[in-house]
Amino acid sequence: MTGEIDPPYLRIAAEIRRRIADGELAPGDRVPSTRRIAREWGVALATATRALAKLSQEGVVQARPRAGTVVAPRDPAPERVRPRAAGSERTRPRAAGPDRELTRERIVRAAIEIADAEGLDALSMRGVAARLGVATMSPYRYVDGKDELILLMADAAYAEGTYPDDPPQGWRARLELGARTMWALYRRHPWLAQISSLSRPLPLGGLAGHAEWALATLDARGLGPDRAFELHLLLYTFVHGLAVNLERGAQAEAATGLTDDQWMDSQQAAFEAIVASGRYPVFTRTLTFFADGYDLDLDALFEVGLAALLDGFATLPGLS
Template identity: 70%
Template sequence: MAAPPDPPYRRIADEIARRIADGTLAPGDRVPSTRRIAREWGVALATATKALTTLRLEGLVVARPRVGTVVAARDRAASTEHRAPTTRRTPSTALPDRDLSRERIVRAAVDLADAEGLAAVSMRSVAARLGVAAMSPYRHVTGKDDLVLLMADAAFGEETYPASPPEGWRARLELGARTLWTIYRRHPWLAQVGSLTRPLMLPSLMAHAEWALAALDGHGLDPETMLDLHVLFYSYIHGIAVHLEREAQAEAATGLSEDQWMDQQALAFRAITASTRYPVFTRLTSSFADGYELDLDALFAFGLTPLLDGIALLIADPPSGRAPS
């Protein structure tokens, strides 16, 4: 009797493994993303995710945050011989259902979002990453919306504050800002969760809010001013961080890096600077030999100083009560 055909995810994994074996994909090269696999092979995202998970479990690829899934170093790949279809067995590292827990599901979902973006996260894709049945995670998490909130709470909880705060409100606020930036830098998808007008009621996020509010407390500011300052403080960090994931999404959608995209705008840019309608912009941009470089980390650090300077003015001369709106 003929052996049953391999499932789609296995055929996809084998094809990518062959590309690695024949050198088409070298160590460090990005392998096709889940979206590209889904398009190229005409399969669901969950199937694409399972194919990449299989390759990861077999030691052929590794996930790198904000880079994606890349071919593993040869010494790592060589340590796990790729199994031909006729000799394949279930990877021993697949997680038995009985060992599944909410914490493991959340961790797998965070890892997936770090590597592929928040859009790649679904209950099925997380199940595929863990190597369990598609419905198994539902025994611990009610659905994707619940999962995303758990992911966010876990991410915000990765960094804590010292029991003894630094001296002065400014040093305390700066530490809070840099701590949040570190979290957003580690998990760029996090800035896509929630909005300023509909804040997330998460214990871990509230710990950051409490730290900032405590820094503002005791300086003669009325409650509304304190809350407004906190919202502005948080929205400054969040407003820059949101572009970390958007750039990754744009690169995935267009296949162009930021520099490559800017190169394609050269003709439109020259048309703008050649006109006489924008003299200040033209003068400023022409002062850069190699063009103005927008670095989000540098922009965050630069903007933090005038933000804190503005807060310092209010603390030095607190507003005298605000009329209710």
């Protein structure tokens, strides 16, 4: 016994491991997020990230986009290991752990996994290093800092959306495919819509590929560059503007600890005061629609909005 005390991240990992072993957390259950760990144990987010990274490296937990970090499925009983014949060569592959060569691609992928599971606010260079099991300063050999890392993440995420060499027939089908491809990317990476604005576009090849698809579709109809660009911006802004709400909802829940339903319940008195004022009769009638139960479905709203927008496009010269 040396009397040494384990560092905080190991103590946190041990406690979560105990909860799993005791059945308090079952496979598929969400384990405490980095924000919750930081609050519960009074540690920095980087320490919380390092604790989850330790459990992830052990295979105890796994990150799932927007579900957070969950208890990993239990492995089946290992197969019996057959003894090797004398003189035979080792055939077991080299372990693919943190001792693999560090690359920019691995750093970017680890950062995306953190942002997908915990949100962009939880991302830090220290947290990425902890997830990869490398020294804190190691990622800086490949990435200048968090700002550059976020751009690399965005470029890689946008590049995941590809288009067929044999495109569908008709401008509408092509624009629908482009919009749905972008929406699927934002669904997969909700943080992606948080890092750009219409007035400050990101100079990324991955994003330019989506613009190329839309602009080429409109250009083929003989629209001038200015009109084609405006229609592309309208379509992009619709998808991007709706997608912004994907991450904001998660951020608000993390900050307040309230689900959307709980937050709405907490605002009940304020809405009732608006209704009681009598100044908003149509709004009041509309609220009765919610009384029967209404779940905001962003995917359904996306489809309604996309159809309405393209219906409007269809009235324009060159597309009608």
